[in-house]
Amino acid sequence: MGIFDFIKGQFIEVIEWLDDTGSMVYRFPVYDNAIKMGAKLVVRESQAAVFVNEGQIADVFGPGTYTLSTQNMPVLTALKSWKYGFNSPFKADVYFVSTRNFTQLKWGTTNPVIMRDAEFGIVRLRGFGNYALKVNDPAVFLKEIFGTQQDFSAENVAGYLKSVIVSGVSDLLGESKIPVIDLAASYDELSRAATDKLQSHFMAMGLWLTALTIENLSLPEEVEKAIDRRSSMGVVGNLDQYMKYQTAEALREAANNPADGAAGTGIGLGAGMAMGQAMSQMMRQGEQQQAAGNAGGQVSGSDATGASERAAQVGGAAPAPAGDGGAAAGKKFCSECGQPLAPGAKFCSSCGTKV
Structure with missing residues (x-):
């Protein structure tokens, strides 16, 4: 040769x-x-x-x-x-x-995104998801991104693109004004809106953002606990039925764990019963006060006999009913609810008013 x-x-x-x-x-x-x-x-x-x-x-x-x-x-x-x-x-x-489509690229927040929520105030969000892209203009891409490297993969530009995506998604969340409690129901809409919002940034690099998916937006633990408590209150609904349910559950637990759970179950059951009694008493007081008010309105328009009876109750002595004057002469009645008082009582047993 x-x-x-x-x-x-x-x-x-x-x-x-x-x-x-x-x-x-x-x-x-x-x-x-x-x-x-x-x-x-x-x-x-x-x-x-x-x-x-x-x-x-x-x-x-x-x-x-x-x-x-x-x-x-x-x-x-x-x-x-x-x-x-x-x-x-x-x-x-x-x-x-x-120029093929590069899929399953990851994005995620390195630091939480601070946003203002109408219900919970200032909250911090973390999010992550996937995105896909392709080279739309090879000449622009080489000029803006590639440089003079021997070869180049999507991972080489992933760090910069991730910051672009996080910035765009954060801005979108602030503009959307969606309550944090409703974010999970808006992932698809937010993903499409984020794709449209970020497209111009990708095109400036010779790229085309073919898809962006928001997989999760998570709240801080304390906010999630507050949401759980609020959900529990909504589930409880009828407090009386809830107390009965709790009592039944406590009894069932006690039956299943007669040795280990007896003391704790007794305490919990006692506390539940005390709460139920307290609320029952409060409701009974309200009914009695309403009844007393209605009775007062009727008395105000009565005759002199009714007035003398009211004066006797305020003074602590009740008028003797006809036919039983001797037995009823020593009785006293509560000035608040009108119920008879036990001999020597310092508080009304019905409404708790001091005698």
Whole structure:
């Protein structure tokens, strides 16, 4: 083989990229070898080939098979100042860009996002989810993101994109004014709104945000506990029925654990019964006060006999009913509810008023 055959063998005649690395960008290894004018360029589906001359982006080729010439490389021809019909080898950097959809990329908040909620005040939210993207403009992407690296994966740009997404989602949550208690029911709507909001940022980098999913927005533990308490109050509903249910549950637990749970169950049962009695007494007092008020209104329009009876009750002595004057003469009645008082009592046994 002669020297000219050896030199001819160093010229690159086929330029292609068999994408099996998962990279977004691959730099074809031209190095010091020159590309032969008339070489074959193979660009597969979901690929684009970009020719760069001394750091300046020149011609971009979509899917297809090309025979390189001055006719289909107009920008590079102008940059090189080639004359029409130039047939000598040339040097240029060739980058293959994958235009397929890159999915299952993760985003998440490193620090909690502070937002104002109408019901709970200032709260801190954490969130995470997935997103997908593809290269929309290979030339812009190479210029803005890639630089001069040998190859490039979606993970290389994930850190920056994550900050862009978190910023956009945080801004969207503040603008939406959705109560934190209703956020879980709005994940789909928020995901679509976030995609639309962030699209212009991705396009400025030559990318297209094909999907964004909000998987979870979590609240601090103390806020979640407050929501749980509020839910429990709503579930309780009828307090009387709830106390009966609690009592039955306590008895069942005591039956299942006669040794270990007897003391604790007794305390809990006693507290529940005391609460029930206290509330029952409060309701009874309210009814008695209402009845006393109604009775007072009736007395105010009565005759002198009714007035004397009211005066006797206020004074502590009740008038003797007809036919039983001796037995009833010593009885006293409560000035608050009108119920008879036990002999020597210091408090009314019905309403608790001090005598």
